[in-house]
Amino acid sequence: MPANALDISGLTVRHGDVLAVDGIDLRIGRGETVALLGPNGAGKSSTVSAVLGLLHPAAGTVRVLDRAPADAVRAGCVGAMLQHGGLPSEARVGEVLHLVRRSYPDPWPLEDLVATTGIGGLHARPAEALSGGQRQRVVLALALAGQPPLLLLDEPTSAMDVEGRRAFWTTMRELAARGTTVVFATHHLEEADAVADRVVVLAGGRVVADGSSAEVRSAVSGRTVRLSVTEDADLTALPGVLSAERQAGTAVLTTTDPEATLRVLLDRGIPLADLEVRGASLEDAVLTLTTGAAR
Incomplete structure (x- = not known):
């Protein structure tokens, strides 16, 4: 066999x-x-x-x-x-x-x-x-x-x-x-x-x-940090952040150093409401791998 x-x-x-x-x-x-x-x-x-x-x-x-x-x-x-x-x-x-x-x-x-x-x-x-x-x-x-x-x-x-x-x-x-x-x-x-x-x-x-x-x-580096934010929350120049998006009161940050990212958010007085930190999903990985291959 x-x-x-x-x-x-x-x-x-x-x-x-x-x-x-x-x-x-x-x-x-x-x-x-x-x-x-x-x-x-x-x-x-x-x-x-x-x-x-x-x-x-x-x-x-x-x-x-x-x-x-x-x-x-x-x-x-x-x-x-x-x-x-x-x-x-x-x-x-x-x-x-x-x-x-x-x-x-x-x-x-x-x-x-x-x-x-x-x-x-x-x-x-x-x-x-x-x-x-x-x-x-x-x-x-x-x-x-x-x-x-x-x-x-x-x-x-x-x-x-x-x-x-x-x-x-x-x-x-x-x-x-x-x-x-x-x-x-x-x-x-x-x-x-x-x-x-x-x-x-x-x-x-x-x-x-x-x-x-x-x-x-x-195979995909980085983690996703998701939290609820107000419109005036300062998300500029955060350490480790590769990308930042706002989605109807929610910030979605892709970061290589979530601890450093969260520390600066706290220093700026931004509440960590509804905080979620996770690794790359399979969807994230496939999108990254296939996009990179296409390039």
Whole structure:
């Protein structure tokens, strides 16, 4: 059994004259939960498409569980939820699920699959009558029908409400506990921070950071100081401050030396009301890393 679920070496993808993926190397071990992050055009979806064999790279190699992508998909080793995937509009959920499960030699037991993905009660419903969140859960059930060891998700919660997102990621944690490798691309960085074992940040088709969420956040220096202030509060020339903003009675300061910054605020007689000091968030880190890469 291969040690890695995914081996990508020198992957280069072009869409006409556009270089979408620029020679990336990536190894993902079996059982990992990995978030692919980055702005639009960073190369996330193109990388996922190359792993699924949906496009032919200009250069480089992709191995999925030590198979070529198309072979791995045909063998039922990969399940996928794509951002622009669809369901047959005139079919009922149960019919589609039955058809997909029949295509695998060892499908996921129906009762457990329905319970795991939360689609109970939807069997008789036409696909066109599903809400956005219901549709995503049905697509997840189809992706899992063959019990794939690798699951690829491209913006999986984009149509879900808060409750639906929480239920979805609870399911992902359960799958990871069973040994499924989960690789997902998302713009919801709080989800990546809460769920992923590992974060891979892409910008301009290249990997600009790869590590745990804590490791990626630590790559960005500075802390954020937030406090309530009056309009006449003097926030000029504070030590350590890289940037200062006022937002409806709240000051947001980015500083490399929060103790020195707060000491001067106290010396100026500015009350430290509603004070909050925190390190860089994952969103701060990704924005800094991707902006720097673009420059």
